Amino acid sequence: MKKxxxxxxxxxxxDKSINSISxxxxxxxxxxxxxxxxxxEGITPKGFRYI
Incomplete structure (x- = not known):
């Protein structure tokens, strides 16, 4: 959960890709x-980006 x-x-x-974040x-x-x-979170990291 901390990650x-x-x-x-x-x-x-x-500017950061999901791959670089992982x-x-x-x-x-x-x-x-x-x-x-x-x-x-119920949403993907990319989806979270555009909320």
Missing amino acids: IAGAKPLSMDI LYLRFENCGYLIRVFKKL
Whole structure:
């Protein structure tokens, strides 16, 4: 949950890719970040970016 909390502000930066965010937060891969983010927040990181 702490990693997802860290991913939220990073997701708002349109210059950062979701892949680079997953690497920065040390997720196994980009898909895992997306799955966990969606499970906890109900929306994908890319969708969260445009709220």
